[in-house]
Amino acid sequence: MRAAGGSDACGRSARPPSDPPAEITLNGTGASAERRSLLIDEASLADWFRDGMCVALGGLATACHAMIGVRHIIRRGLRNLTVVGSAVGGLDVDLLIGAGCVRKVISPYVGAEALASIGPFYRAAAERGEIEVWECDEGQYYAGLQAAGQMLPFMPTRGGVGTSYPEVNPDLKLFTDPVRGETLLAVPAIEPDLALLHAAQADAYGNVQFVGTGYADRLLWRAATRTLVQVEKVVSNEEIRRAPERTALLAHGVVRAPFGAHPFSSPGFYLEDRPHIALLVEAGRAYARNGDRGPFERYLDRYVRTPADHVEYLEAVGLRRLLALGEY
């Protein structure tokens, strides 16, 4: 019985349980004699992205965004993405909006704190009605992801009762709790097709470990259909097994990505590149001020369109700058 006919936050209607993933062979035919490596090279990133998909971007604020994947999305000119930014979404989301890849944003915040209190492209595009903003606070955002991870249509929250949220986001529905009779807010599942994350290390089999907490990347992994993780270092399976309690999530694909969060920080490896972030912010502000796309187009040419791959991007940034991003 499916009387309500509702949909999840990404706009999909209710659907039947999915078939087992195609790559799993149930009858034993085609089994390989060796454990399959999940390492993928940049050239095959194209297999992971398509127009109109719902992509979750990991990290938080000015840390740990998967920038190789983000630049790949722009280079391929993908369109109409629903972007689930992190709870404190960074300028990774702003960059995608500026490049015209985004139709809808699901994120309680987009910006860079003291470096940009709100993402300039995000603000301009939202005010001009060029993107749809799925309004939510962090509690509602996490509730939606948890619903997806638990394969439930919604998760109740109390945060939002008495506010304008049900009015500014009609997907958030007030309802009477059948157990205690309380008025609560139903947050529909937020189910990304792909979670794109950046972490410290992984082995070739997708065992991913962070330095630090990993923010909410574990939850993005739980909610998403597939998870692609860039890592600073690919390590041996033995190295992972030295501390298995540190393994936070299991990736479907692993990308070797030294400095792969640049210009954002990567705990244990490097701090954020403030002059580079300032370039992005200034380019966005020029557009927001008077529609001048010149600085942003020059940024894209230099750092996104011209470099053929991540190594060429790092060469454009320059070794001296990269090595100056140390902790102390």
Added chain:
Amino acid sequence: MDAPSIKELMATFIARDIADGEEVFVGTNLPVIRAGALLAHLHHGPSMRVMVAHTRTNLYHTPVMEYFELLTDWRGARWAEAYFNDNEIVMYQKSRRDSVFFVGALQIDAFGNSNLIGLGPDPRHLTLRGPGAIATTTNASHVRRFYLFVNEHSPRVFVPRCDFVSTVGWGEGGSDSRRRLGLPGGGPRYCITPLAVLDFEETTKRLRLRSVHPGCSIDDVRARTGFELLVPDRVPVTDAPTVEELDILRRRVDPQGLLRR
């Protein structure tokens, strides 16, 4: 020692209202709130639970608490006793029952309801897109009490009606207004501005002038509030920090002098 700045005064007011044993979050980009929370901890709160970004710490014997500009600056984790995922901190509100919290705002109405969503009649085309509620909606529904904090006191901020409400204060008014909405948290206690401290009248829960900062008159505050503010017969000047408090602030909490700029 120089006379205390208004920001040092505001931080001191915050500190004196936080008790030992309570939990407080030291955020980034909010130097006055950060200073108030840390001053409470170092002055009279040795057993406070202090959350620095995603870590739980105790800094009671830390000589100088360095200021970090960014939430994700993991150098702040040097004091960590425990580490939490961002989603755990927001989702599990049961542990926040002894937590105090701070809410900023683009707009605040006479009952302390506030708006971080944006300005304009149409939510699909806001004339000003705000920063969004961050986690204030959920946290302010559950924490023991919270404080409204704004860097501007003007009729733009203090409005008869918010364009949108992202955080409930005292709803439609009345001391049972939050209970009627089913919100378990204690609600807003004070509103701290660069001109004054406001509290809530006990029965109606309307904003009322509690004290004015030095150099500011009652008429100034009235004129710069866009609704009728309750004003009692006697309005004191906001208390200044003691020598000891000012010493902790300047030597251990804010050696960079962010509160004196």
